[in-house]
Amino acid sequence: MNAQHNPPLSAGNKQARRSFRSKLKERWESPVAGYLFISPWLIGFLVLTLWPMFLSVYYSFTDYSLLEAPNWVGMKNYSLIFGNDSVFAQSLKITLLFVVLSVPLKLASALLVAMLLNKEIKGMGTYRLFIYFPSLIGTSIAVAILWRNMFGADGIVNRIIGFFGIKGVNWINDPDTALSTLVILVVWQFGSSMVIFLAGLKQISRDLYEASSVDGASKLKQFFAITLPMLSPILLFNVVLQTINSFQMFTQAFVITQGGPVNSTYMYALYLYDRAFGRLQMGYASSLAWILLLIIGAATALIFLSSRYWVFYEHERKGKA
Amino acid sequence: MNISLSKRTWKRHLLLMGSSFAMMYPVFWWIGASLKTNSEMGSPSLFPGAPQWRNFIDGWTAIPNYSFTHFYISTFELVFGVVLVSLVSCSLVAFGFARLDFPLKKIWFGLVLVTLMLPSQVTLVPQYVMFNAFGWVNTYLPFWAPSALGVGVGGSFFIFLLVQFIRGIPRELDESAKIDGCTYFGIYWRIVLPLTKPALVTVGIYAFLWNWDDFFGHLIYINSVDKYTIQLALRLFMDTQSAMEWGQMLAMSLLSIVPAVIIFLLAQRHFVEGIATTGIKG
Numbered sequence: 001m002n003a004q005h006n007p008p009l010s011a012g013n014k015q016a017r018r019s020f021r022s023k024l025k026e027r028w029e030s031p032v033a034g035y036l037f038i039s040p041w042l043i044g045f046l047v048l049t050l051w052p053m054f055l056s057v058y059y060s061f062t063d064y065s066l067l068e069a070p071n072w073v074g075m076k077n078y079s080l081i082f083g084n085d086s087v088f089a090q091s092l093k094i095t096l097l098f099v100v101l102s103v104p105l106k107l108a109s110a111l112l113v114a115m116l117l118n119k120e121i122k123g124m125g126t127y128r129l130f131i132y133f134p135s136l137i138g139t140s141i142a143v144a145i146l147w148r149n150m151f152g153a154d155g156i157v158n159r160i161i162g163f164f165g166i167k168g169v170n171w172i173n174d175p176d177t178a179l180s181t182l183v184i185l186v187v188w189q190f191g192s193s194m195v196i197f198l199a200g201l202k203q204i205s206r207d208l209y210e211a212s213s214v215d216g217a218s219k220l221k222q223f224f225a226i227t228l229p230m231l232s233p234i235l236l237f238n239v240v241l242q243t244i245n246s247f248q249m250f251t252q253a254f255v256i257t258q259g260g261p262v263n264s265t266y267m268y269a270l271y272l273y274d275r276a277f278g279r280l281q282m283g284y285a286s287s288l289a290w291i292l293l294l295i296i297g298a299a300t301a302l303i304f305l306s307s308r309y310w311v312f313y314e315h316e317r318k319g320k321a
Numbered sequence: 322m323n324i325s326l327s328k329r330t331w332k333r334h335l336l337l338m339g340s341s342f343a344m345m346y347p348v349f350w351w352i353g354a355s356l357k358t359n360s361e362m363g364s365p366s367l368f369p370g371a372p373q374w375r376n377f378i379d380g381w382t383a384i385p386n387y388s389f390t391h392f393y394i395s396t397f398e399l400v401f402g403v404v405l406v407s408l409v410s411c412s413l414v415a416f417g418f419a420r421l422d423f424p425l426k427k428i429w430f431g432l433v434l435v436t437l438m439l440p441s442q443v444t445l446v447p448q449y450v451m452f453n454a455f456g457w458v459n460t461y462l463p464f465w466a467p468s469a470l471g472v473g474v475g476g477s478f479f480i481f482l483l484v485q486f487i488r489g490i491p492r493e494l495d496e497s498a499k500i501d502g503c504t505y506f507g508i509y510w511r512i513v514l515p516l517t518k519p520a521l522v523t524v525g526i527y528a529f530l531w532n533w534d535d536f537f538g539h540l541i542y543i544n545s546v547d548k549y550t551i552q553l554a555l556r557l558f559m560d561t562q563s564a565m566e567w568g569q570m571l572a573m574s575l576l577s578i579v580p581a582v583i584i585f586l587l588a589q590r591h592f593v594e595g596i597a598t599t600g601i602k603g
Contacts, residue, residue: 030422033505037417038429040410041480044470045429049436052447059446066450116337121330123337129589130341133348136585140534141555142574146351148559149567154363156350163365188344248440251536255556272442277541282446289442296440 059286066280077287088288090263091271092295094179098267099246099299102183107238110190114197115227135191143185144255148172151181151256175264178257182265185252193238200234201227229312236311240303247296268292355572362567373568377576380569384558387546389573392554396533399461399550404528406469407479408521414471415483416509420495430484437477449541463542464532474531474538479524486520487513526588530581551577 035042060077062070081088113131117124137143150156151171158168171177208226217225228235250269253259259266272292276285349367356372357364382388417423418430452463467473471480494516495508503511514521536552543553555577558570 029505031424034417034421034423034426037421037505037509038414040469041414041433041471041476042429044410044467044472044476045432045436048448048451048467048470048472049439049444052444052451055447055450056443066453113340116333116340119333121333123334127337127341130345134344136530136581137578138530138534139536140574140578140581141536141552141559142577145555145559145570145574146347149354149362149571150347150350156363156365159363159365188347244438244440248442255536255559269442272445273537276446276449282450286446289440289445293440293443300438 056286056289059283060290062283063281064283064286066282070283073283077284078291080284081287081291087263087266087271091266091268094264094266095247095249095268098179098183098249099243101179102186102246103239103242105183105187106190106242107193107235109187110193110238111197111231111235113190114194114201117194117198118201131194132191135189138189139251141251141255144252147181147185147252148256172257173261175262178261178265182249182252182256185256186246186249193242196234196238197231200231204230232307232311233313236303236307240300243299243303244296247292247299351571351575355568355575357568359565359567376566376568376572380558380566380573383566383569383573384546384554384561387549387554389551389554389576392549392551395548396550396552399464400529400532402461402465403468403473403532404525406465407471407473407476407528408525410469410471411476411479411483411524412514412517412521413509415480415487416513418480419484419487420492420508420513421505433477433480436472437481445541452542458542459544459548460542461548464538468528474535475527479528482524483517483520486517490516522588526584529584533581 059070061072061074063073063076064070117128117131134143152158153168153170153173155171157171162168169177171181204227208230209222212222212226248269249267250273253265253267253270254273257265259270268288269292272285272288275281275288350365353367353369354362355376356374357369357376358373361369381390418426418433448463449458452458455462457463457466464473468476471477490513494512498508498512534552536556539550539553540556543549546554546557549557555570555574558573
């Protein structure tokens with residue numbers, strides 16, 4: 001409507017103004033607007049992430065206690081941690097054990113169930129809902145209370161295994177079993193890894209399976225020759241994600257076992273928390289935090305390095321062929 | 322052929338039923354146990370002898386001076402604040418990354434992804450020192466402020482998810498709006514934001530759930546019972562009970578997951594899509 005009524009001169013004028021404006025926009029407006037739009041995150045990143053990281057490095061070389069100003073102590077915290085701190089060694093050992101046990105078990109369960117779910121059959125939505133449900137309630141205290149009750153000396157778990165003639169143990173108060181109750185809890189919550197696997201499985205072409213069936217390959221062979229290689233990038237992603245998360249396990253160990261018995265579930269994050277907020281040794285805790293970061297970084301790097309041997313990217317195969 | 326096929330489907334159904342049962346048994350048992358007496362607690366039976374509805378009534382007021390009504394109100398105050406500011410800040414930032422060109426953009430966006438993987442322990446102590454100096458300890462500001470700056474619980478994840486989503490919206494819409502003289506903020510507000518609704522719902526859901534479930538943050542920053550959230554109240558309940566009232570405790574725990582379950586059932590699709598497309602967390 002407007003365009004018809006506008007005199008030609010005005011339209012040309014508008015055109016010229018527009019092109020000038022768009023040039024100006026390209027030069028200035030976009031960068032300025034861009035920085036304005038990302039400014040909340042940029043400020044947050046600089047003030048609440050980057051600056052605290054620098055401070056944390058600094059604190060790790062001090063005896064900072066929150067109540068008094070920090071004094072530079074050089075490498076003292078680090079040499080104490082590596083030389084004299086048997087609790088550090090214990091918590092690191094427990095945490096590594098926890099990671100090594102929980103990540104493979106969780107991912108194996110997730111993959112198995114994802115493969116079961118990767119088919120259009122009746123009631124799929126309900127199955128998926130039920131299987132995902134435990135992950136939904138995640139790290140809440142509610143689940144920790146449930147677990148404490150179920151794995152208690154008179155808990156339901158002992159009753160059930162007693163029914164099969166196995167003598168129950170005091171899961172939570174026995175140093176030999178306390179860690180496994182935590183492992184079972186996190187394995188139970190494999191839902192989000194499963195959803196990621198499921199998305200990956202749906203990407204694998206049906207043709208591959210059909211072709212290999214014609215060639216007479218067994219289901220097991222198909223799993224190792226098709227499913228696993230095709231899924232390996234997703235597997236890598238899940239392994240990295242779960243490893244990073246498991247290293248930082250805190251809430252369940254804090255509530256269910258409180259690190260005990262005899263420090264058998266004294267996770268690294270728990271120890272760090274006790275040093276920082278129990279004893280207010282902020283400097284020492286910062287050193288612990290940086291050691292944790294380096295360990296997680298090293299573990300991630302190791303996984304990525306090893307992935308050259310077991311992760312298979314389709315475009316590489318096409319390139320070689 | 323047909324027979325063997327249906328046989329295979331049956332096997333799959335059986336396995337899936339088995340796994341569903343194993344996964345849900347603790348939850349069903351939990352519901353039953355919340356209505357049991359302490360002496361019935363060890364029974365694997367899902368059903369209580371006589372349902373103890375008192376568990377819910379007594380549990381609700383079991384913590385002296387404060388009923389759970391108070392804790393729910395506090396938690397909603399904290400969580401809704403976080404959800405609101407997260408939606409505003411993360412959508413603004415995501416629009417900037419997805420639609421505008423500016424120097425160093427790749428580096429900044431790379432840093433968003435790096436912080437996604439950064440263990441929170443590294444910034445924990447200095448952040449605490451900082452918020453303590455601001456006098457923010459025992460308020461909800463240590464939760465609201467970082468979320469308002471897109472670096473709260475799940476912040477980088479939300480930005481990443483929204484950037485991915487906005488990239489999928491056709492750019493022609495922006496271009497035509499630009500020609501009509503729309504400002505960048507206008508494009509964000511009138512064109513991109515309405516189309517980003519599904520992703521915003523996903524972000525809102527995750528922000529709600531993760532902050533509802535967050536325990537560590539609450540544990541560190543909130544120290545008066547008056548300001549306690551549900552998670553802290555439950556732990557207090559567990560610690561102060563000398564003669565463990567398991568029925569009451571399980572009843573209150575069960576109630577504490579109800580908001581999460583309702584949201585999950587209402588928005589299941591958003592959930593699964595959120596995880597499947599970006600695949601972080603959990």
